[in-house]
Amino acid sequence: MSAIKNRFDLESNQPQLRDLNEILAEKDRDVLEMAGIDLEEKERSATYMHVNHGQVKCQSKQKGLEILDINQALLKYNGLKEYFWQAISPDKDDYTRLASEKIHGGYFIRVAKGVKIKEPVQTCLFIKNENIGQSVHSIVVVEEDAEVHIITGCATAHGVESALHLGVSEFYLKKNAKLTFTMIHNWGPKVEVRPRTAGILEERAEFQSNYILLKSVKSVQSCPVVYLNGQGAVARFNSILVGLPGSYINTGSKVILNAPETRAEIISRAITTGGEIIAPGFIEANSVPARGHLECKGLILNDGIIHAIPELRASKAGVELSHEAAVGKIAQEEIEYLMARGLDEEEATSTIVRGFMNVDIMGLPPKLRQSIDKIISDTEKDMF
Amino acid sequence: MLKIEDLHVKVGKRQVLKGVNLEIKAGETFILFGPNGSGKTSLLMTLMGFSGYEVTRGKIIFKGKDITHMPIYERARLGIGMSFQRPPTIHGLKTRDLVKLCARGRDIDVEALAKKVNFLEFLDRDINAGFSGGEIKRSELLQLMAQQPDLLLFDEPESGVDLENMALIGKIVKELLSGCVMQTKADLPRKQLKNMRPVSGLIITHTGYILDYVNADRGQVLLNGQLCCQGRPGDILEQISKNGYKECVRCLQ
Numbered sequence: 001m002s003a004i005k006n007r008f009d010l011e012s013n014q015p016q017l018r019d020l021n022e023i024l025a026e027k028d029r030d031v032l033e034m035a036g037i038d039l040e041e042k043e044r045s046a047t048y049m050h051v052n053h054g055q056v057k058c059q060s061k062q063k064g065l066e067i068l069d070i071n072q073a074l075l076k077y078n079g080l081k082e083y084f085w086q087a088i089s090p091d092k093d094d095y096t097r098l099a100s101e102k103i104h105g106g107y108f109i110r111v112a113k114g115v116k117i118k119e120p121v122q123t124c125l126f127i128k129n130e131n132i133g134q135s136v137h138s139i140v141v142v143e144e145d146a147e148v149h150i151i152t153g154c155a156t157a158h159g160v161e162s163a164l165h166l167g168v169s170e171f172y173l174k175k176n177a178k179l180t181f182t183m184i185h186n187w188g189p190k191v192e193v194r195p196r197t198a199g200i201l202e203e204r205a206e207f208q209s210n211y212i213l214l215k216s217v218k219s220v221q222s223c224p225v226v227y228l229n230g231q232g233a234v235a236r237f238n239s240i241l242v243g244l245p246g247s248y249i250n251t252g253s254k255v256i257l258n259a260p261e262t263r264a265e266i267i268s269r270a271i272t273t274g275g276e277i278i279a280p281g282f283i284e285a286n287s288v289p290a291r292g293h294l295e296c297k298g299l300i301l302n303d304g305i306i307h308a309i310p311e312l313r314a315s316k317a318g319v320e321l322s323h324e325a326a327v328g329k330i331a332q333e334e335i336e337y338l339m340a341r342g343l344d345e346e347e348a349t350s351t352i353v354r355g356f357m358n359v360d361i362m363g364l365p366p367k368l369r370q371s372i373d374k375i376i377s378d379t380e381k382d383m384f
Numbered sequence: 385m386l387k388i389e390d391l392h393v394k395v396g397k398r399q400v401l402k403g404v405n406l407e408i409k410a411g412e413t414f415i416l417f418g419p420n421g422s423g424k425t426s427l428l429m430t431l432m433g434f435s436g437y438e439v440t441r442g443k444i445i446f447k448g449k450d451i452t453h454m455p456i457y458e459r460a461r462l463g464i465g466m467s468f469q470r471p472p473t474i475h476g477l478k479t480r481d482l483v484k485l486c487a488r489g490r491d492i493d494v495e496a497l498a499k500k501v502n503f504l505e506f507l508d509r510d511i512n513a514g515f516s517g518g519e520i521k522r523s524e525l526l527q528l529m530a531q532q533p534d535l536l537l538f539d540e541p542e543s544g545v546d547l548e549n550m551a552l553i554g555k556i557v558k559e560l561l562s563g564c565v566m567q568t569k570a571d572l573p574r575k576q577l578k579n580m581r582p583v584s585g586l587i588i589t590h591t592g593y594i595l596d597y598v599n600a601d602r603g604q605v606l607l608n609g610q611l612c613c614q615g616r617p618g619d620i621l622e623q624i625s626k627n628g629y630k631e632c633v634r635c636l637q
Contacts, residue, residue, distance in 0.1 A: 332435060333472045334472045334474050336435065336456055337472055338474075338485070339456035339457040340432055340434075340460055340465075341460060341486045341531060343485060344457045345455075345457070348457075351474075352477070355475055355477035356475065358476040
């Protein structure tokens with residue numbers, strides 16, 4: 001870990017940034033747009049923006065939706081004892097420990113009881129300079145019967161190649177709460193990314209995670225885990241991963257079904273064009289009835305490695321867990337079928353790959369869906 | 385429209401077509417008969433240009449162009465459209481989106497076309513995912529209506545189709561062959577007339593049910609990779625149902 005500390009600047013000696021317009025060059029605006037961030041803040045209920053080591057913007061437009069910088073929240077709420085490091089242990093691993101030593105920021109979001117936020121909250125973790133080590137800790141609390149969609153865009157500035165991102169996230173969903181968490185990563189080619197995420201769900205709470213990684217990155221290693229501790233809770237994980245040459249992506253999901261009538265679904269789509277993708281999925285059931293399904297599909301476009309690791313663990317008679325995993329290539333038959341309709345080979349391949357990515361399953365708002373389509377077309381230039 | 389000269393085709397090491405000569409004129413519908421394994425499907429696949437069908441001799445001329453070695457999509461763009469027997473499922477590709485792709489930028493009313501083949505509720509399903517035999521046929525016709533081919537290749541329109549759907553399929557095939565399927569949102573009669581164009585068809589049939597719906601002038605039997613027994617499709621069908629393909633074998637000798 002000392003090597004990591006030497007390679008990256010984790011000290012908060014960067015000048016404090018205050019105005020978004022001042023810091024964002026035109027190209028960076030594109031970068032952020034490609035990470036799902038709407039800088040105009042239209043159709044967004046709140047915005048949190050963190051650049052390098054400090055928060056730049058933190059504002060809610062809606063009653064019942066609280067958004068604070070984590071350090072402020074810790075002060076205001078006396079250390080947030082109910083939530084801070086309650087879903088994850090700071091001793092989980094070296095990176096988590098490092099993240100616990102230095103917290104530059106991160107967001108605290110709380111949706112008040114019964115409040116259903118229609119427009120998404122957006123949060124952005126941005127690295128603007130070379131060799132920055134960024135460490136954020138975020139906490140989301142969705143109170144009883146409340147609902148929110150959070151879009152998190154993580155990106156490095158145009159031209160920044162190397163950086164480290166440590167991000168601890170804790171989610172707490174109370175009874176009947178609903179959280180959709182969409183994370184889009186748009187890093188530089190030598191960025192190392194270590195998110196550490198955990199969530200605790202009470203009765204009938206519903207959590208959906210959408211994770212989209214379509215750009216080059218040096219390494220991502222993450223495995224969010226959610227504990228379904230309340231009866232009838234539901235968790236869904238969807239991820240779309242593209243491994244470009246030079247990328248090492250080890251990212252999975254874990255769901256622990258600890259209460260009756262809980263359900264889990266993990267769906268991942270991995271495409272490599274030369275990178276290495278390790279996609280573990282893990283569902284554990286300790287209560288009945290409980291159901292879980294894990295689906296892990298991989299496509300090797302020309303080169304690269306896909307390692308799918310579906311795992312199921314059950315400790316009670318009567319649980320229903322299943323998985324399917326498949327790694328392959330695009331079937332020639334499918335390409336020729338589309339060619340017989342007049343699509344050339346590239347159009348056909350792109351159509352099949354887009355279908356394979358299955359973005360529709362995420363149920364994203366139309367505008368976000370459009371920006372993701374834009375990212376996909378952009379990525380396709382590097383894919384074929 | 386289509387001219388096939390001395391066509392020899394190999395699939396792997398097997399010679400499946402051994403010197404096929406066939407001409408289909410603009411606006412003409414040709415019916416192809418033949419027992420299983422005689423090479424009928426191979427002929428259609430070769431005309432469309434699928435990999436695995438190697439032309440070892442002869443050539444295919446379409447609209448005056450030699451298309452023998454042309455890529456599939458260029459043939460499609462030139463006006464050849466094919467209805468597949470067992471099309472692959474493409475996950476995540478909605479039927480609606482594929483129909484739009486088939487139109488290649490032309491303005492079409494997907495829902496109106498889908499209504500014609502009773503396929504509205506399938507538009508948002510992944511293409512061919514769990515489709516029954518009859519549903520595949522309707523999906524293929526929907527795509528072809530959007531594609532507007534000038535030469536229609538149809539492999540067994542009646543297979544896996546119940547009687548009620550057969551009437552629907554027959555009607556649409558007839559429309560496709562008449563060249564006046566409703567295509568655009570503003571479907572003015574004059575425009576329809578302008579859209580009238582001579583469409584040719586090459587249809588494979590075992591049962592002949594499709595003959596009740598289309599005006600087919602000519603037919604032939606494909607036997608062991610060679611064409612024989614030219615005649616009126618109805619007569620050929622009658623012969624086959626009476627005597628099987630034995631007579632054709634004799635006639636070939």
